Amino acid sequence: MLSRVFTVLAVLLATFIYRSGRLVKHGIFTLPALPPSYYVNGDVQTHCTLLQEPAHTINYCEDMTFWDHLDADGTVAARFLIAGCDPNRKAWNTVMGPLRNPEPRAYLWLVDTVDNSLKRIELDGYPEGHSFHPLGIEVTPSQDGAPSILYVVNHAREETTIEHFTISPDTPTLAHWQRTISSPWFVSPNALAITNETSFYVSNDHLMTRRLPFPLAPALPLIETIAGLPLSWLAHVTVNPDGTITHEVAALGVAFANGVAISPDGKTLALSSTSLGQVYFYDRNTTTNALKYREAVSLPFFNDNIMFDEEGALIVTGHPHFPSLAGVAANKTDARAPSWAVSLTPISNTTHFAKSAHAGDRKYDLRAPLSVSEIVPASEGWEVETLFQSDGSVFGTSCTTLRDSRTGSLYMVGLYEEGLMICKP
Numbered sequence: 118m119l120s121r122v123f124t125v126l127a128v129l130l131a132t133f134i135y136r137s138g139r140l141v142k143h144g145i146f147t148l149p150a151l152p153p154s155y156y157v158n159g160d161v162q163t164h165c166t167l168l169q170e171p172a173h174t175i176n177y178c179e180d181m182t183f184w185d186h187l188d189a190d191g192t193v194a195a196r197f198l199i200a201g202c203d204p205n206r207k208a209w210n211t212v213m214g215p216l217r218n219p220e221p222r223a224y225l226w227l228v229d230t231v232d233n234s235l236k237r238i239e240l241d242g243y244p245e246g247h248s249f250h251p252l253g254i255e256v257t258p259s260q261d262g263a264p265s266i267l268y269v270v271n272h273a274r275e276e277t278t279i280e281h282f283t284i285s286p287d288t289p290t291l292a293h294w295q296r297t298i299s300s301p302w303f304v305s306p307n308a309l310a311i312t313n314e315t316s317f318y319v320s321n322d323h324l325m326t327r328r329l330p331f332p333l334a335p336a337l338p339l340i341e342t343i344a345g346l347p348l349s350w351l352a353h354v355t356v357n358p359d360g361t362i363t364h365e366v367a368a369l370g371v372a373f374a375n376g377v378a379i380s381p382d383g384k385t386l387a388l389s390s391t392s393l394g395q396v397y398f399y400d401r402n403t404t405t406n407a408l409k410y411r412e413a414v415s416l417p418f419f420n421d422n423i424m425f426d427e428e429g430a431l432i433v434t435g436h437p438h439f440p441s442l443a444g445v446a447a448n449k450t451d452a453r454a455p456s457w458a459v460s461l462t463p464i465s466n467t468t469h470f471a472k473s474a475h476a477g478d479r480k481y482d483l484r485a486p487l488s489v490s491e492i493v494p495a496s497e498g499w500e501v502e503t504l505f506q507s508d509g510s511v512f513g514t515s516c517t518t519l520r521d522s523r524t525g526s527l528y529m530v531g532l533y534e535e536g537l538m539i540c541k542p
Contacts, residue, residue, distance in 0.1 A: 137344075137345045137392070137393060139394075139415070139492070139493065140393065140394040140419070143417065143437075143492050144394065144417075144418060144419055144436075144437060144438060144439055145343075145438075145439050145440060147438075148438050148441065149417075149437045149438060149455065149487055149492075150486075150487055151437065151455045151457070151486065151487055151506050151507060151508040152486040152487075152506060152507070152508060153507060153508055153510045153511050154505075154506070154507045154510075154511035154512070155485060155486050155503070155505065155506040155507070156504070156505055156527075156540050157484065157485075157502065157503060157504045157505070158525065158540070158541075158542040159542065161511060161540070164540050164541055164542070165538055165539065165540040165541075166233070166538070166539050167512075167535075167536040167537070167538050167539075168228065168233055168235060168536055168537040168538070168539060169535060169536040169537075170235055173204060173535065174202065174204055174224050174237070175200070175202050175224070175226055175235065175535075175536060175537060176202060176204045176534070176535045176536065177202060177203050177204055177205075177206040177207075177531075177532060177533055177534070177535075178200045178201060178202035178203070178226075178517075178530035178531070178532075178534075178537060179201055179202075179203065179206075179251065179252050179422075179516055179517070179530070179532055180200070180201050180251070180252055180253050180254045180308070180422055180516070180517050180530075181198055181199060181200035181201065181254065181517055181519060181528065181530055181537075182198070182199055182254050182255055182256055182424075182519070183196055183197070183198055183230075183519060183521070184196070184197040184198065184199050184227075184256045184258070184259070184265065184284075185197075185258040185259070186258070186259045186262075186286050187258050187259065187260050187261065188261060189261045191260070193523070195229075195231075195286075196230045196521065196523070197227055197228060197229055197230060197289065198227070198228040198230060198519065198528060199225060199226070199227060199228075199238070199254060199256060199267070200225070200226045200228065200254075200530060200537060201223065201224075201225055201226075201251030201252070201254050201269065202223060202224050202225075202226060202251075202530075203223035203224075203250050203251065204223070204224075205218070205219075205220070205221060205223065205250075206223075206250075206532070206533065207446065207448055207533070209250055209272070210272075210327075210446065211250075211272040211277060211305075211326065211327050211328060212252075212272075212305075212307070212322060212323075212327065213327075213442075213443070213446050214327050214334075214335050214446075216327055216328070219248040219250065219273065219274040220248065222248060222249040222250075223249055223250050223251055224237055224238075225237070225238040225240070225251065225254075225269070225292060226238065226537075227289055227290060228528075228537065230521060230524070230526065230528075233539060236289075236290050237290065238284070238289075238290050238291070238292050239290060239291055239292070240282070240292055240294055241291045241292060241293045241294060242293055242294040243280075243294045244294070244297070247273060247297070248271075248273045248274045249271055249273070249280070250271060250272040250273065251269045251270065251271060251272075252269075252270040252271075252272060252306070252307055252308070253268075253269070253270040253306070253307055253308035253309040253319070253320075254267070254268070254269050254270075254309070255267075255268050255309040255310060255311045255317060256268075256284065256311075257311060257313075257314055259285070259286050262285075262286055262287070263285075264283045264284065264285040265283065265284050265285070266281070266282075266283060266311075266314045266315075267281075267282040267283065267284050267292055268280070268281060268282075268309055268311065268317055269282065270306045270307060270308070270309060270319070271297075276299060276303070276328075277303055277304075277305060277306050278297045278298060278299045278303065278306075279297075279298040279299075279303070279306060279309075279319065279354075280294065280296075280297055280298070281294075281295040281296045281297070281298055281356065282294055282295060283295060296360050298354075298356060298360070298362060300354075300362055300364060302321075302352060302362075302364045303319075303321070304321050304323070304324060304326065305321045305322045305323045305324075305326045305349070306319050306320070306321055307319075307320045307321065307322040307374070307375055307376075308320045308375060308376045308377045308389075308422060309377070310377045310378055310379045310386070312353070312379070312406055315355060315356045315357075316353065316354060316355040316356065316406070317353070317354055318351055318352065318353050318354075318367060318377050318379075318386065318406075319351070319352055319353075319354055319377075320349070320350075320351050320352075320371075320374040320375060320376070320377050320388065320389075321349050321350050321351075321352065321374060322349050322373055322374055322375055322391070323338055323341055323342070323348070323349055323373065324341065324348035324349060325337035325338050325340075325341050325348070326338055341373075341392075342373055342391075342392055343392070344392075345372040345373070345392040345393050346372060346392075347370040347371055347372045348372075349371045349372065349373055349374040350366055350367075350368060350369045350370070350371060350374060351366075351367045351368040351371065351374055351377060351388055351408075352364055352365060352366055352367055353365045353367045353406045365406075367406065367407070367408050368388060368397070368399065368408055368410070371388065371390050371397070372390050372391075372392040372393050373389075373390060373391035373392040373393075374388060374389070374390065374391075375388075375389035375390070375391045375420070375421055375422065376388070376389040376420070376421055376422035376423040376424075376433075376517075377389070377423070378423045378424050378425050378431065379401065379425065380425050380429055381425060381427055381428075381429055382429075383401065383403045384400065384401055384403060385398060385399070385400065385401060385411075386398070386399045386401045386408055387399075387423055387425070387431050389420045389421065389422070389423055389433070390413075390420075391419050391420055391421060391435075392419070394415060394416045394417070394418060394419055394420060394435075394493075395413045395414065395415050395416065395420070396413065396414050396416065396420060396423065396431065396433060396461070397410065397412075397413050398410075398411045398412050398413070398414070399411055412498060414461060414496045414498070414499050414501070415493040415494070415496070416433060416435060416459065416489070416493065416501075417437065417457065417459075417487075417489050417491075417492035417493055418435035418436055418437040418457045419435050419436045419437075419439055420433050420434070420435035421434055421435050421436065421515075421516040421517065421532075422434055422516055422517040422518075424517075424518070424519055424520075426460075426520045426521075426522045427522035427523075428462075428522050429462075429463060430460045430461060430462045430463075430520075431460065431461040431499075432458065432459075432460055432461075432504070432518050432519065432520050433458065433459050433460075433461060433518075434456075434457070434458040434515050434516055434517055434518040434529070435457055435458075435515070435516075436454065436455075436457075436514070436515070436516075437455045437456075437457045438454060438455055441453065441454035441455060441509065442454040442514060442532070442533075445513065445514055445533045446532075446533060453508070453509035453510060453513050454509050454513045454514045454533070455506075455507060455508050455509045455513060456505065456506065456507045456509065456512050456513055456514065456515030456529070456531065457503070457505070457506050457507075457515065458503070458504045458505045458506075458515060458518040458527070458529060459482075459489060459501050459502060459503050459504060460501070460502050460504055460520070461496075461499040461500070461501055462499065462500045462502070463498065463499060463500075464496075464497070464498055464499060464500050478494070478495070479495045480495075481495050481500065481501060481502075482501055482502050482503050484502075484503070485502075485503035485506060486506060487503075487506060488503070489501050489502075489503060504518065504520070504527060505518070505527065505529060505540065512529065512531060512534060512538050513531055513533070513534050514531035514532040514533040514534050515529055515530075515531050515532075515534075516530060516531060516532045517529070517530050524541065524542075525541070525542045526539060526540065526541045526542075527539070527540040527541075
């Protein structure tokens with residue numbers, strides 16, 4: 118009997134090392150040798166600025182999204198950015214903890230990408246007493262001045278919900294609350310990817326959450342995270358006219374399902390598996406929203422949120438050193454956590470090394486101070502390039518990066534960082 122137990126434990130350990138050994142070595146036991154700052158298109162001091170406001174309420178932002186205003190022909194006439202920022206995150210974080218105090222509410226911010234002007238978005242009609250702590254944010258484009266639909270994952274006091282708003286170019290600083298969407302299926306909603314005005318994909322990052330009673334939490338959620346247990350999932354949700362939802366599981370067996378994004382042509386969906394440091398790619402049926410797993414790409418960090426730019430490159434942002442991030446979250450003295458963002462660009466089948474037997478051995482990302490290829494082998498289908506790095510002294514705890522393909526500008530926020538960083542070529 119004892120030998121069987123040891124055999125099972127040995128198999129589990131071997132599986133863990135095979136799936137997570139690289140990331141555990143480089144992201145937990147080793148502090149990566151990152152520079153104070155690196156920006157792919159020039160010196161950070163001259164190319165990057167930090168957008169802040171006097172009351173310090175554009176701090177600890179988790180997600181952001183572009184809000185496009187289209188003309189009658191469908192061309193982008195103006196582009197704004199909507200960010201969700203929670204200065205109270207160190208007192209209320211249902212993913213990492215703690216769950217001490219959900220007051221006060223967090224904020225939504227509007228940024229004009231032309232002049233970087235910053236305005237707070239007020240929540241019109243939002244219920245009194247309903248706390249507001251945004252994570253995933255997605256908004257539909259405004260077509261020829263028509264209102265847009267805005268969905269926000271809300272880690273509220275009692276449960277995690279999805280808030281439904283409308284927002285119009287005529288009054289861009291007013292988000293008109295429509296309803297709170299809740300469901301027993303919403304165990305741990307994190308990130309969103311809209312499929313139309315009444316439907317979206319939503320990732321559920323854990324099966325065992327920080328909302329469990331002590332001592333189950335924080336122990337079980339931490340075990341699920343560190344061990345890379347494949348217990349989370351991606352769902353597709355349709356909001357019915359009466360406010361009820363139709364819920365369909367789109368992808369099961371993911372370790373810490375996090376950021377989710379749909380390619381510009383709608384045919385590919387990407388999903389972050391944070392615990393394994395991988396992005397999963399799925400072929401997407403644009404009619405049924407069904408997904409078929411295609412491939413995975415490994416990354417040198419615990420990847421968080423992701424986005425496709427207009428050229429089809431996937432922008433991935435993450436946490437290179439988990440203990441440092443936990444130290445910042447715990448408010449440890451002088452703690453800082455590094456940042457890293459990369460782009461994944463599809464490699465054409467005609468590229469000479471795309472199908473080479475030694476494609477995984479090639480060196481790449483050689484301009485970065487710490488190359489991705491020092492940590493993970495090359496992908497056969499995607500070219501990985503570092504866009505930004507920092508040891509945390511210039512900008513830390515990176516969790517979301519957007520890239521505007523029209524201008525090449527990067528926009529980055531950090532989970533426990535002050536302000537929003539903008540880098541322009």
